[in-house]
Amino acid sequence: MSDTAVHIQRLRRVYVWEKPVRIYHWLNVLVLLALVVTGFYIANPLALQSQHEATGKFTMGWIRYIHFAAAYIFFFNFLFRIYWGFVGNKYASWRQFLPISRKFFKEMWYVFRMDILMLKGREHMSIGHNAMAGFIYFLTFVVFLVQCLTGFGLYASTSSWWFPKLFAWVPAMLGGDILTRQVHHWAMWFFILFVVIHVYLVFYHDYVEGRGEMSSMGGGWKFIEEETFTRGHHQTPNPEKAKAQDGPVK
Amino acid sequence: MSNDALPKLPPTYYQEVERKGYSRRDFLGFVTMMAAFMGLEKSAIGQVVKALETKPRVPVIWLHFQECTCCSESFIRSSHPIVADILLDKISLDYSETLMAASGFQAEASMKNTMEKYKGEYILCVEGSVPTAADGVYCMIGGKTSMQILEEAAANAKAVIAWGSCASNGCVQSARPNPTSATPIHKVLKAGVPLIKVPGCPPIGEVMAGVIVHLVTFGKIPELDRLGRPKAFYSKRVHDSCYRRPYYDAGLFVESFDDENAKKGYCLYKVGCKGPSTYNACGVMKWNNGTSYPIQAGHGCIGCSEENYWDNGRLYERASAFAGFGIEANADDLGKVALAATGVAVAAHAIATNVRKHKLIFNLEKEGKQSEKELES
Numbered sequence: 107m108s109d110t111a112v113h114i115q116r117l118r119r120v121y122v123w124e125k126p127v128r129i130y131h132w133l134n135v136l137v138l139l140a141l142v143v144t145g146f147y148i149a150n151p152l153a154l155q156s157q158h159e160a161t162g163k164f165t166m167g168w169i170r171y172i173h174f175a176a177a178y179i180f181f182f183n184f185l186f187r188i189y190w191g192f193v194g195n196k197y198a199s200w201r202q203f204l205p206i207s208r209k210f211f212k213e214m215w216y217v218f219r220m221d222i223l224m225l226k227g228r229e230h231m232s233i234g235h236n237a238m239a240g241f242i243y244f245l246t247f248v249v250f251l252v253q254c255l256t257g258f259g260l261y262a263s264t265s266s267w268w269f270p271k272l273f274a275w276v277p278a279m280l281g282g283d284i285l286t287r288q289v290h291h292w293a294m295w296f297f298i299l300f301v302v303i304h305v306y307l308v309f310y311h312d313y314v315e316g317r318g319e320m321s322s323m324g325g326g327w328k329f330i331e332e333e334t335f336t337r338g339h340h341q342t343p344n345p346e347k348a349k350a351q352d353g354p355v356k
Numbered sequence: 357m358s359n360d361a362l363p364k365l366p367p368t369y370y371q372e373v374e375r376k377g378y379s380r381r382d383f384l385g386f387v388t389m390m391a392a393f394m395g396l397e398k399s400a401i402g403q404v405v406k407a408l409e410t411k412p413r414v415p416v417i418w419l420h421f422q423e424c425t426c427c428s429e430s431f432i433r434s435s436h437p438i439v440a441d442i443l444l445d446k447i448s449l450d451y452s453e454t455l456m457a458a459s460g461f462q463a464e465a466s467m468k469n470t471m472e473k474y475k476g477e478y479i480l481c482v483e484g485s486v487p488t489a490a491d492g493v494y495c496m497i498g499g500k501t502s503m504q505i506l507e508e509a510a511a512n513a514k515a516v517i518a519w520g521s522c523a524s525n526g527c528v529q530s531a532r533p534n535p536t537s538a539t540p541i542h543k544v545l546k547a548g549v550p551l552i553k554v555p556g557c558p559p560i561g562e563v564m565a566g567v568i569v570h571l572v573t574f575g576k577i578p579e580l581d582r583l584g585r586p587k588a589f590y591s592k593r594v595h596d597s598c599y600r601r602p603y604y605d606a607g608l609f610v611e612s613f614d615d616e617n618a619k620k621g622y623c624l625y626k627v628g629c630k631g632p633s634t635y636n637a638c639g640v641m642k643w644n645n646g647t648s649y650p651i652q653a654g655h656g657c658i659g660c661s662e663e664n665y666w667d668n669g670r671l672y673e674r675a676s677a678f679a680g681f682g683i684e685a686n687a688d689d690l691g692k693v694a695l696a697a698t699g700v701a702v703a704a705h706a707i708a709t710n711v712r713k714h715k716l717i718f719n720l721e722k723e724g725k726q727s728e729k730e731l732e733s
């Protein structure tokens with residue numbers, strides 16, 4: 107192959123994920139990890155200690171303590187992210203997550219064809235989340251909510267603080283703690299599957315786009331081609347640039 | 357004592373206690389015990405005594421539908437003899453298929469009589485669920501369906517008590533596939549009459565007595581939780597008052613029945629104890645005159661007072677069966693399958709990416725290599 111046609115891109119640094127979004131993201135990763143690990147233990151405690159004596163032990167107690175402490179952080183972190191969806195930059199905006207415009211659906215459909223069915227065509231490149239990713243995060247937030255409702259609902263009867271008591275209606279609505287716990291348990295699997303796919307897709311985008319996707323959640327930067335600016339090609343549903351063209355580009 | 361000749365002014369409870377030959381001391385002992393169970397303050401004991409001394413007994417109609425009578429059994433075995441003798445005995449029951457002396461037309465007349473004479477005064481106790489399939493023919497008494505009987509009796513009742521899991525949640529006869537459409541009574545009763553649910557299979561006798569004494573003493577229904585159960589008895593999980601709880605907190609569990617840990621009395625969580633999701637007073641009041649309760653006997657709680665407890669998964673397993681995926685599958689089995697499938701899908705996608713997007717990746721690499729070359733000096 108000849109080298110003559112090599113097209114060297116000029117890249118511009120774009121601040122995509124602001125610091126609060128990044129802190130939210132990694133705090134969320136940390137507490138979710140803690141919640142899943144402790145959740146598994148609560149659901150099915152390992153038989154590691156069967157031979158131990160009972161004196162001075164509080165293993166399940168600590169595990170539950172970590173679960174509840176992480177749960178509080180998780181909940182308020184989540185609330186913070188919702189707040190940031192209203193005051194943060196355009197890539198953090200709540201509009202990124204809700205499929206409420208034709209454009210959003212169009213983009214989701216396009217991402218589906220290009221990145222899942224692997225059809226040939228002009229590549230789709232977005233700067234923030236692409237529409238499909240935004241929608242999946244929206245679903246994730248819904249499951250966050252389910253976990254908080256069922257979790258605090260279960261916690262309500264064991265707590266004397268008013269805050270968890272606010273959720274006491276959840277098990278009452280579901281008809282009791284047994285079903286509430288089951289829902290809480292099933293929902294955990296959503297996160298496990300989500301994380302596998304999510305982390306894979308982060309690698310994937312880094313690999314096929316070459317814009318620094320992997321590191322973007324670290325420093326906040328992505329590196330966007332000069333052309334994208336000159337031609338005004340913003341794939342991300344952009345409230346401030348509604349006139350931005352619809353078609354996919356390369 | 358016959359029920360059909362109702363005296364003009366019914367005797368008070370205390371008069372009946374005396375007539376039955378109990379001493380004042382027995383009576384006070386009974387009141388103190390009840391007050392303690394109901395979680396009343398000491399100062400309220402006098403109030404209870406006064407009420408039982410002065411108030412005429414409240415007429416009670418006790419209906420039996422789709423049930424096994426274990427609630428009645430539990431009630432008459434409750435620890436204090438006065439419970440059975442006075443509260444439940446012929447004295448207080450104007451109609452109860454199981455315990456009344458009258459039968460046939462006499463019995464029907466007695467019920468009718470009570471309903472007319474004490475309109476808006478009598479307490480309606482219901483044991484059992486109501487089948488609604490096939491117009492209710494699965495449970496008929498005296499030519500009427502249980503639905504009709506319930507509607508008639510509830511219309512003018514002061515309060516309705518749903519005894520046990522059958523009347524409160526449907527219990528075993530409402531388990532899938534529920535051929536008779538067994539329905540708990542709060543779903544068939546018209547709103548308006550206050551309803552107290554006292555779930556359990558059966559409920560604890562002292563709890564049942566406590567509910568009745570509360571109604572008699574205060575003339576109103578006890579404070580209820582969101583699911584309509586008296587808070588005094590159903591606000592804590594069995595787990596919260598379980599004497600094995602320290603083993604749970606320590607992480608020490610029975611792995612299988614009859615293992616070394618079972619002998620040591622460790623927590624029964626891993627052999628299916630539903631105590632952590634079951635609201636009942638078993639750990640505090642216990643059964644058979646406070647002798648023991650299932651967990652004390654080495655068996656996990658089966659969650660008998662919770663909704664759908666027959667469909668809530670297996671009795672000896674923590675993880676519940678997943679409806680529609682065969683009885684063997686639980687959430688974790690399905691999760692593992694889904695995880696494996698996700699792994700395969702991700703791997704397939706990675707391969708497809710390298711094939712289908714070969715040119716794109718190749719160009720990126722080429723561009724990168726070119727830049728690398730230009731940096732060489």
Ligand code: HEM
Nearest residue numbers: 141142145146148149177253254257258260261287291294
């Ligand atoms: C979002 C991530 C979360 C995950 C993955 C998770 C996972 C789990 C799992 C697997 C269980 C065991 C359920 C079972 O018995 O099978 C559990 C229990 C529980 N979780 Fe969570 N949970 C999460 C969030 C929360 C939150 C936000 C709360 C709020 C307080 C919470 C409170 C509880 C409570 C109270 C229990 C029952 C513990 C007990 O009674 O011993 N969880 N969790």
Ligand code: HEM
Nearest residue numbers: 135138139234235236239243246301305308319320322323
């Ligand atoms: C428990 C594990 C994880 C969870 C629950 C999680 C969750 C999320 C969520 C909810 C978002 C949306 C961000 C927002 O706008 O608020 C996101 C974005 C992102 N995450 Fe994660 N994440 C996890 C692990 C990771 C890991 C290990 C990486 C590795 C680098 C990563 C990299 C990213 C990146 C680059 C984005 C932006 C993606 C985009 O273009 O849409 N995440 N993550």
Ligand code: SF4
Nearest residue numbers: 595598623624629631
């Ligand atoms: S035996 Fe059951 S109720 Fe008692 S501590 Fe263990 S799980 Fe809880």
Ligand code: SF4
Nearest residue numbers: 636638657658659660
């Ligand atoms: S221990 Fe559980 S299953 Fe047993 S009677 Fe009490 S609530 Fe019902």
